[in-house]
Amino acid sequence: MLKIILPTMMLMPLTWASKPNMIWINTTAYSLLISLISLTYLNQLSDNSQNFSMLFFTDSLSAPLLALTTWLLPLMLMASQFHLSKETLARKKLYITMLILLQLFLIMAFSAMELILFYILFEATLMPTLVIITRWGNQTERLNAGLYFLFYTLVGSLPLLIALLHTQNNLGSLNFLMMQYWTQPLPNSWSSAFLWLACMMAFMVKMPLYGLHLWLPKAHVEAPIAGSMVLAAVLLKLGGYGMMRITTLLGPLTSFMAYPFMMLSLWGMIMTSSICLRQTDLKSLIAYSSVSHMALVIVAVLIQTPWSYMGATALMVAHGLTSSMLFCLANSNYERIHSRTMILARGLQTLLPLMAAWWLLASLTNLALPPTINLIGELFVVVATFSWSNITIALMGTNIIITALYSLYMLITTQRGKYTDHVKSIKPSFTRENALMALHLLPLLLLSLNPKMILGPIY
């Protein structure tokens, strides 16, 4: 594991010591190399884990998420080049340092072997994200967004700390390898109900669950592009990953404690998709679509069947790449017209046809077109939920329809039709932007050829 952690740490001195015209090239190139190392971890047996040390390990659940995280850093750096070009050199380096620090904490969090180490790194990711959102966001609302983001997550996760310490006293150790053999079924009492709540609320807030999702539209919309990318692609998945890990401790309670959260997720899925149909703000649309997809993951993790876990893992990786790509596309619009309103930049297919191709593919993957891994994820979750309760097929089906509706709405509004008169003078697409979209899309399409890599430990 050190072969990923140490180079990521050393990316920081690399930024500060590079010549001014080489900072982007150096960091992007080396972070791409580091991501190639992490891809080697994808080759593992599904029921065993690769243990590197007492502190770090990877198994087939964390390896795809690790690969997603490391793959995303060069993409974030490529996406940030434009809006940072006017800043002073020290602030550019500071921004890149924040991204690298966040990456470091995320890598360690996904490969942590012990739950308390995972908790510390889970919380540690809040700090660089807060600085990125609040310092480099573009509107005044970013201050409120940072506050909401930090306090929602902290109020959820402080009880988690107490629950983890309490469980460690009872079980002796919170090491993942040992936990699976030492857990005892939780007794059916009020205090274990509170323990269940304390453990799960942090991840529910992070995912986010429908009732606790207020921080997400604010944070995603106000963050700069790299912040939005990492928030949507990786930080939400941290919640899902944590939920999957901690449900091993929580015994038979989940079968009845999960009902309120299942209801909130199922209903919230439809609600947030419907809100997407009424959005004028492009980034806000993508943010609410993230809530909707993550609600599917919550449902999948809470019903705890083999198919649903496979679907959840696949959906997490697929959604990471898809929503990160959508944010990059939205950002390419924003950089040209300096507004997030969708209808201000219409008919872009006439002006930027290659970008329209990327928009089409991103929207198609967002609505879970076969044979992409988005479909595999959604399909597995829908089937598993149907077997849990037959009626949910109505809600899931409605969600799929509404997802298709708003994805196509987004596509048609921005790409098709007559262009608005004031966008005739926008700059053509940069090679950097096309490369960014291609690098997002290629893993997504290639994974549909061999999806067993991202189907998680139950495959």
Added chain:
Amino acid sequence: MKPPILIIVTSTIVLGTMIVLFSSHWLMIWIGFEMNMLAIIPILMKKFNPRAMEASTKYFLTQATASMLLMLGIIINLLYSGHWTISMIPNPVASTVITIALAMKLGLSPFHFWVPEVTQGVSLSSGMILLTWQKIAPLSVLYQISPSINPNLLVTMAATSVLVGGWGGLNQTQLRKILAYSSIAHMGWMAAIMVYNPTLMILNLAIYIMMTLGTFMLFMYNLSTTTLSLSHTWNKSPLIASLILALMLSLGGLPPLSGFIPKWMIIQELTKNDMIVMPTFMAITALLNLYFYMRLMYATALTMFPSANNMKMKWQFESTKKMILLPPLIVASTMLLPLTPMLSIMD
């Protein structure tokens, strides 16, 4: 203040605390407290304005009352146990009186009312000594008598201190008052763990002293005493602005900074002793503290102008304040978390 006088006064303060730390006779401890209190009054009155006079008078009155209460407790203890040695205090009245006296000296709620006003009235460097050095002596006495303190009293004081420290600081813009309320809240955390594991109280004190010293020194660099003047720091010294960001996050107890170590250890110790509601309550109220630290961070480091200072020559001179050991303090206040397993040496 003339240097010889400053040397005499400072050495008396140090000597007073040392006498408290090294004595085993209750009378000597009381004498140490008195020396400490009398010698710090000139330090508090460094500036001759009515505000500083008022602050020193308030400090003197509360500390003198606390010393008298301490003497009362000592005499009651003498009456019931027959000796002057500091050790367990079997008599509950004596231990309650001594605990209350020391809580008054520390600024634990409900005896916290003097802390914001005194800290606000004095200069930044005097406030620094007030909030860091002056806590060592009372906490060391509490450490030594900790087995016999009434746990209910201590936990009540801790819970109210954390609440007062969190809520009181919310409406403040003056930095010294903010740090005073922060000190009340941290004292609450220290009092909470005193019953179960006094060693962690010392750990909390050590990390708190490092963080507060660092914070005060960073404020003294720009002579900033209000949030408004702190918001000008990005222009004069952007490095100080970033350091204030790191230190405020550490004071708030966010992982992965070292401010998280005492909170983590205290919560661990409390859950080991089957107290679940108390650490949950304390952790959630610590978020109130985090809110006003975040406000400071927003004003200082996170809302800057789009461009940096364009001038080649700064329009005022470099700061001539003595920053004693500031870099090691900053490092110790932010990066000590990986060393937490070393705490096992304290057993």
